[in-house]
Amino acid sequence: MTTISKKHASKSILYPPGGILMWIIIYLELITFGGVLIAMVLFSKDEPEVFQQSRLLLNTSFGTINTLLLLVSGYFMALTVSTLKAQKIQKSKLYLKLTMLGGFLFLGVKTIEYMDKIDLGLTMGYNTFFSFYWMLTLFHVIHVLVGLVILASVLRTLVKSPEKLILEDVEASATFWHMCDLIWLLLFPLIYLVF
Amino acid sequence: MKQKALLYVLMVLILLTVISAVISNLKIGNATDIIMILAALKFLVVAFYFMELRDAHIFWKLLLIGCLTIFTGLTIII
Incomplete structure (x- = not known):
């Protein structure tokens, strides 16, 4: 029987779930995105009408669907880790594929949204709101792409040689994927709902 | 965490x-x-349920809650 190995005990300050390095990255990312989002709110005070009119040009349905896709994908990621801990390799493969499917669907919806905006001429230079919109959402998309590459690498190991898989590595990958959720949960209300 | 709870x-x-x-x-x-x-x-x-932060050391929990409180507070106050 194939078993997945685990190196460290949790509850230690040095070993948060996913590893200390991943959490340092998460805090740096949150500070970066948080800082830009706060700057966006500050700029909106100078041009309230521009931000309000521009926000109405966005399709809230796209944003809501993408939020739901990332949440469902995060749910399957949590299931992947949970089933791996229980040594249920086949189930974890299925859940990991579903996690990645959620990521690909997110990118699909985002592509449709981007094409729509480009067709309408709402590009990065259109106004301040759309400068922030493109900068923040594209930066987030890059994170999702990186997350998918990491998950693909985990899936490859899980399929080809599951005995080589280390649980901490999967937890770190899962933590990165959930970070994409966290960032989106901050972007979604401020870009699509608030102004 | 149990699958039903997730x-x-x-x-x-x-x-x-x-x-x-x-x-x-x-x-x-x-x-x-x-x-x-x-x-x-x-x-x-x-963070607490999907990322299993609830199982982490209290330092990590407080740090995340602190960052989030500052961010949410600033966006509401501004």
Whole structure:
């Protein structure tokens, strides 16, 4: 029987779930995105009408669907880790594929949204709101792409040689994927709902 | 964490997302505050349940809650 190995005990300050390095990255990312989002709110005070009119040009349905896709994908990621801990390799493969499917669907919806905006001429230079919109959402998309590459690498190991898989590595990958959720949960209300 | 519990967590997250979207379409005075508080709540649910932060050392929990409180507070105050 194939078993997945685990190196460290949790509850230690040095070993948060996913590893200390991943959490340092998460805090740096949150500070970066948080800082830009706060700057966006500050700029909106100078041009309230521009931000309000521009926000109405966005399709809230796209944003809501993408939020739901990332949440469902995060749910399957949590299931992947949970089933791996229980040594249920086949189930974890299925859940990991579903996690990645959620990521690909997110990118699909985002592509449709981007094409729509480009067709309408709402590009990065259109106004301040759309400068922030493109900068923040594209930066987030890059994170999702990186997350998918990491998950693909985990899936490859899980399929080809599951005995080589280390649980901490999967937890770190899962933590990165959930970070994409966290960032989106901050972007979604401020870009699509608030102004 | 048990799979059923994770499913309940997902359902709560979906419900909060739908509530946020509905509130944004209502013309109420405190909509921004409510939406940001709901977003912060979702953020914490994902961190504590999906990312298993509830099993981590209290330092990591307080650090995340602190960062989120500062961010949410600033967006509401500004």
